[in-house]
Amino acid sequence: MGSRRRRSGSFSFMEEQPEEKEEEGELQWPFGRLDALGRDELRESAYELFVACCRFSQGSSGRAPPSRHPADGSDAGTKAGAGIMSATSRVKGALGLRARLAGPMRTMVNSGSPVTLSSAAGTATALSPAGKPKQRPMTSAEIMRQQMGVTEQSDTRLRKTLMRFLAGQVGRQAETIILPLELLRHLRPPDFVDSNEYHRWQRRQLKILEAGLVLHSWAPCDRLNSSGLRLREILTASELKPIDTSKHSEAMRNLCNCVMALAWRYQNATPVEACHWADGFPFNIHLYLSLLRSIFDLKDKTVILDEVDELLELMKKTWATLGINKMVHTVCFTWVLFEQYVRTGLVEPDLMGATLALLDEVANDAMRPERESGYVKVLLPTMASLKAWAEKKLLDYHEGLKKGGRIEMMDNVLCLAFSTAKIISEETSSNASVGMIVKHDTGGDADDFSPRNCVDRFIRASLKCAFTKAQENGNGKVDSRVVDEEDPHEALIKLAKETEELALSEKENYSPLLKRWYPNPTAVAVVTLHSCYGAVLKQYLPKTSVLTNELVRVLHTAGNLEKVLIQMAAEDSAGAEGGGKGILSEMIPYQVDSIISNLIKRWVDDRLRMARGCFIRAKDTEVSSS
Structure with missing residues (x-):
C-alpha cells in the first residue's frame, strides 16, 4: 500500500492512513463499516473527544478513573515521556513487550521555536529567550497529539474553544455534553485558515452527529423519526456550502433541537441520565480503536511506546462517553495488537505473544455473569475474525507459514486458533441464539473446535494443498x-x-x-x-x-x-x-504387484491369442492348398 497524504479540515496527518481493508492473510474487519466516515475523520473526532474528556475530568468526579497526569498536559508530570527510556511500563511488562530503543532525532515546529523530538515521544528541546537550548520532557498530552498526527495549531484551537465553553461549568460531566454540537456552536469561519477548511470541518462534525445519533445510535432510531429526518436535511444542505451556525440563526436552532431530541431520547420509556451521541455500536468502537492505535511508535510500528500506561490511563476518560468498560477495552486492545502484528508483516512475535496473553483475560471476562448486553456484539465478531485468520494460515500452513522462516510461529498460530475457538464455543454453549449464528458463520458445531479435531483437519487440508501445488506447472494449472x-x-x-x-x-x-x-x-x-x-x-x-x-x-x-x-x-x-x-x-x-501381474497375464493372453490366430490361419491355408 503506497504512502499518501490526505488533506483534512483541522488536522494534518503525516503518516500513512490505511483504509479498513483486509490486511495480509485476509484479516477480516469485525466491527462493521462506517461508509460515511473515513479513517482520518474518525481519528480527528476521536482526538477531539479525547481532549474534551480529559478537560472535563479535571476537578470532576466523573465516572472515568483518575489519571496520574493532568489530561491537557499543561503541567503534566515530566515522567510521561521523560527521555527515550522512561520508567518500566507495567502494561508492557505484563504482556512481555520489549522496551523502545533510542532512535535518531528529528525536528518539528512548536510555537515558532525549533523543537527536537526523539523517536515518537521523548524529550522536547526549545530555545530559551537567551538562545540557550532548554530541554523538557514531553507530556502525555503532547505525546498523544503527536501520535495522532494533530498539528499544534489545530490542537490550540480546540483547547481554547473548550476553555471558553467550560467557563462557569465546573463539575459538569463529559457524558452530558454533545461535543460536536458544542464545537459547532463556538467555532466560526475566522478560526480557520480559509472557508474551505471550515466547510470540511463542519461537514465532519455533522457526519459524526448523523453516525452517532441516527445511523449507529445507542437506541434504535426509526428511519421516519422527525428529528433524524431533520438532521439529515441539515447535512444535505451543508454539502455545497457551510450552514449558518451563528447563535440566532434558524439553521442552528433546528440543529440544536433535533440533536438534543435524539441524544436525550428515552429507551424503553426509561429516562436517561446522560446523553448518548457516541456510544452506539459500532461507532463507539471505531472511535476507540482510533485512540488505541496511537500507542505504536511512529518510526518502528512493531514497538509500543514506553509511555503506554499513561496514554491508556488518559483514554479511560472516554469510556463513559463511548459506553465502553474494562471488558470491552480488553477485546479492543487485543484486536489492535493483533491488527498491528498482521499489518507490520508478522515480523514481531512479541505482538502475537501479547495478543495471546490478552486472550486469556478475554476468556476470563467472557465467563463472567455480569456482562453488559453489548459485550457479545464486540466479543464474538472479534474472536471469529482472529479464528478465521489463524485457520486460513493453518489450512495451508505449507504456504502460509513457510515465508520468511515463519515455521516456528506455528505454535502461536495454533494457540490463537484454539483460544478463540474455545471462547466462541463456550459463548455458544451458554447462548443458544448465538450458537445458531456461529454455526451458520463457521459452518460447524462447537464440538468441531476441539484441538485434536482441528489439527487433524489442518494437516489433511494443508497436505492436499501442498500436493496440488506439486502437480502444478508454471502456469499455475x-x-x-x-x-x-x-x-x-x-x-x-x-x-x-x-x-x-x-x-x-x-x-x-x-x-x-x-x-x-x-x-x-x-x-x-x-x-x-x-x-x-x-x-x-x-x-x-x-x-x-x-x-x-x-x-x-x-x-x-x-x-x-x-x-x-x-x-x-x-x-x-x-x-x-x-x-x-x-x-x-x-x-x-x-496393489502394484497385482497390477503388474494382471498386465503380464493380459500380455501373455494377447500373445497366446495372436499365436492361436496365426496357427488357425496357417492350418486353413494348408488345408485349402491341399
Whole structure:
C-alpha cells in the first residue's frame, strides 16, 4: 500500500492512513463499516473527544478513573515521556513487550521555536529567550497529539474553544455534553485558515452527529423519526456550502433541537441520565480503536511506546462517553495488537505473544455473569475474525507459514486458533441464539473446535494443498501430462519423488510442532499424501493397456513410495492406541504387484491369442492348398 497524504479540515496527518481493508492473510474487519466516515475523520473526532474528556475530568468526579497526569498536559508530570527510556511500563511488562530503543532525532515546529523530538515521544528541546537550548520532557498530552498526527495549531484551537465553553461549568460531566454540537456552536469561519477548511470541518462534525445519533445510535432510531429526518436535511444542505451556525440563526436552532431530541431520547420509556451521541455500536468502537492505535511508535510500528500506561490511563476518560468498560477495552486492545502484528508483516512475535496473553483475560471476562448486553456484539465478531485468520494460515500452513522462516510461529498460530475457538464455543454453549449464528458463520458445531479435531483437519487440508501445488506447472494449472498425454510416466515419477520429499519435510519441520496437539501428525500427513498420489495413479492406469518399460518404472516408483509412506506412518503411530491401526487402515494399497501381474497375464493372453490366430490361419491355408 503506497504512502499518501490526505488533506483534512483541522488536522494534518503525516503518516500513512490505511483504509479498513483486509490486511495480509485476509484479516477480516469485525466491527462493521462506517461508509460515511473515513479513517482520518474518525481519528480527528476521536482526538477531539479525547481532549474534551480529559478537560472535563479535571476537578470532576466523573465516572472515568483518575489519571496520574493532568489530561491537557499543561503541567503534566515530566515522567510521561521523560527521555527515550522512561520508567518500566507495567502494561508492557505484563504482556512481555520489549522496551523502545533510542532512535535518531528529528525536528518539528512548536510555537515558532525549533523543537527536537526523539523517536515518537521523548524529550522536547526549545530555545530559551537567551538562545540557550532548554530541554523538557514531553507530556502525555503532547505525546498523544503527536501520535495522532494533530498539528499544534489545530490542537490550540480546540483547547481554547473548550476553555471558553467550560467557563462557569465546573463539575459538569463529559457524558452530558454533545461535543460536536458544542464545537459547532463556538467555532466560526475566522478560526480557520480559509472557508474551505471550515466547510470540511463542519461537514465532519455533522457526519459524526448523523453516525452517532441516527445511523449507529445507542437506541434504535426509526428511519421516519422527525428529528433524524431533520438532521439529515441539515447535512444535505451543508454539502455545497457551510450552514449558518451563528447563535440566532434558524439553521442552528433546528440543529440544536433535533440533536438534543435524539441524544436525550428515552429507551424503553426509561429516562436517561446522560446523553448518548457516541456510544452506539459500532461507532463507539471505531472511535476507540482510533485512540488505541496511537500507542505504536511512529518510526518502528512493531514497538509500543514506553509511555503506554499513561496514554491508556488518559483514554479511560472516554469510556463513559463511548459506553465502553474494562471488558470491552480488553477485546479492543487485543484486536489492535493483533491488527498491528498482521499489518507490520508478522515480523514481531512479541505482538502475537501479547495478543495471546490478552486472550486469556478475554476468556476470563467472557465467563463472567455480569456482562453488559453489548459485550457479545464486540466479543464474538472479534474472536471469529482472529479464528478465521489463524485457520486460513493453518489450512495451508505449507504456504502460509513457510515465508520468511515463519515455521516456528506455528505454535502461536495454533494457540490463537484454539483460544478463540474455545471462547466462541463456550459463548455458544451458554447462548443458544448465538450458537445458531456461529454455526451458520463457521459452518460447524462447537464440538468441531476441539484441538485434536482441528489439527487433524489442518494437516489433511494443508497436505492436499501442498500436493496440488506439486502437480502444478508454471502456469499455475494442474499438470495435464499426468492424465492427458499418451506417455505421462515421467510426470508421475517426478510427482512420486516430490511426494516423498514433501512427506520427509512434514516429518522434519512441522510434525514436531504439531506433536504437542496431536499424537501422530506424521501418520495423518503420509496417509493424506498416499491417498492423493493414489488418486492420480488411479486416473492414469485405465489409459494403459500395454505393459511397457516406462509403465513398469512408474509402478515400481509408486510401490517404493508406498513402502516409504507406510513405514513412516507405522513408526509415528507405534505408540498410538491400537498401534495406529485406525490410521493405517485408511491407506488403500496401490496393489502394484497385482497390477503388474494382471498386465503380464493380459500380455501373455494377447500373445497366446495372436499365436492361436496365426496357427488357425496357417492350418486353413494348408488345408485349402491341399
